[in-house]
Amino acid sequence: MLIARTVAKETIRYEDVPEPVLAPGHALVRVHNVTLCGTDLHIWEDDYPAGLPVIQGHEFAGIVEAIGTNGAGIRTGDRVAVSPMVYCGQCRPCRMGRFNVCENIGCIGCYSDGALVELVSVPVEKLCLVPDGVDLDLAALAEPASIAMQAVNRGRPSAGETALVLGSGPIGLLAALYLTDLGVRVVCADTEPDRLELAAKFGAVDTFQVDPRTEFPGAAQAARLDALTDLAGPELVIEATGVPSSLENAVRLVASAGRVVQVGISARMASIPVNAIPFKEIDLLGSRNSLNLIPAGLELLARHRDQARALVTHRFGFDSLQQAFELMRSRTEPVGKIVVDMPASSAACETDTPAFTGAKA
Template sequence: MRAAVYYGPNKLEVTDVDEPQVGPGEVKIEVGFNGICGTDLHEYYAGPIFIPTEPHALTGQQLPLVMGHEFAGTVTEVGSGVSGWAPGDRVAVEPLYRCDECHSCRAGNYNICSTIGFHGLMSDGAMAQYTVVPQRMLHRLPDNVSLELGALVEPMSVAYHAAALGDVHPGDTALVFGAGPIGIGLWFALTGMGLDHVHVVEPSATRRAAIEALGAKTLDPTAIDVPEFVADTTAGRGADAAYDAAGVEASVQTALGCVGARKPLVSVAIYEKPLTTPLLNLVMNESRIQGSLCYTSADYEAVIGLMEQGRYDTTGWVSTIALDDVLDEGFEALHAGTKMKVLIDPSLAATR
């Protein structure tokens, strides 16, 4: 079968590899769509970062690896001991490996497992025609949720998990910094939770236009004073939660000037540079910074439920490409900022 194999920085090759074989407790999936993630870009341009160069504690695998951890597909084969699943079932995959033994796992917070692994980063993944995963990674897709949307359940669950950590409720005011895929996912999640007062702060006119087309209200931080706007529109109360999906110093500093007393700034970004933001506002407000990592099965089910209700829309921000076009039309286009979100369809023929 064809697969995108990662060998190291700036070396990803689409090549022929053996089809994976299903083992006990596992299922084989024909991949419908696989998304390219920001983490994939970091690995390609600056890695290996998370991809192991020695056997991973949970998977035993190391590079070279087939990439791909945001995906949905159709079950084609089930291994011994698998129950409740059969060929033909359409699934989104929650790609986390966890130990079930560390303190976080025992507390139910397996998304911060001390030896966490990801299918497609710590094991051969889904930038391929087929992949094999443990049964417990599966989430059934409703009939009205496409495999294309199913491949977005993973990044949308990252956003949903972060949105929930903000402890917001209908009637609250929330700010989202950054209108990339996770920022868009935050807007979908927050509005799905019943919030009407959500503003997305984004300096890029292209990205503002994309999320505005979905119905979002946006703010251009280069044109207005965002903390002043928030103070004016909340009668000085401040935002009930702010979310940083931009990962830059300016967004953190502005967000801390917007959150109300004892309210959170939820960080769901990767910061490539150290932050030097003064924390005086945080101290004087008794506000806080809350980290957010990954998701749990509850987030997956919540996102799938909202998708079933028709709350997610791919119009204007999601592109689909062939597997053989993964470098030029995928990684390079995303790195250059000419595309926002790219899904790979392994059934498509290459464009060149």
């Protein structure tokens, strides 16, 4: 079979290797679609802790081609998304049920070889059945959906509250979608107007364009936020950019006794007045991965297929991965989710959108 291995910085090598052998407790999945995210870009740029070489691809879906013992209700021919997270089950977080922050955490396609292959072997317990009516290219989005849902759940939202989502990339948009489902009023902020147009379709009742050169929110934006929150500020803020100033804004704007959830990732330093946390008695929470929420993510996508489809801005064939990563890095045009159509997908012709190499969706 053909695989794509990232062997060095910004270098992908295609190799012909033997297909994996079916092992007990595992399934062989014919990969149909892989979606790319910022983590994939960091790995390709050799700016990721696990290092290279590695076969990338951690957001993926396909069809079960063979299954070993202990099928757990999964059968040959089933359409599945795959949960890529690997955890030890023995460390303190795992024993607490917080395996999403396992001390020995791994991830298929990040810390170990992943889905940019024609056929992949994965443990059966990692397989999640795709609901009817959800195409496999959208099913690959269940992993980012699960991350967004974990962040929302960490914030303990209640119907009738107002939430501010900072960042309208895929995670922020999916968080807005889930919050809206839960009966929360959502306000989205981003620097890009095209993303804010999309946020309105994901349930945002108002959107704010951020100018990085000036204080956020501006006077008119602050008045609108005050009107939505009875001058108290949003009860919940989801920070989905990883930009230090955005976390600073989150702490400053959140209501007293409110919650701030940091899901955006960055190694940069933020500057927060220490007294802002005790004076307002806010909960400052981190969020990473998810607690096996990919099935719930699939259901979210099933309920909102039009919005899920709107996340996909570009498609590339398996033979055009280099161009896909170069587009992600250059940002010469708006990029949401990039779908990689694997050979099995092209052969099946099962997606709504034609799989043209390098085409916009």
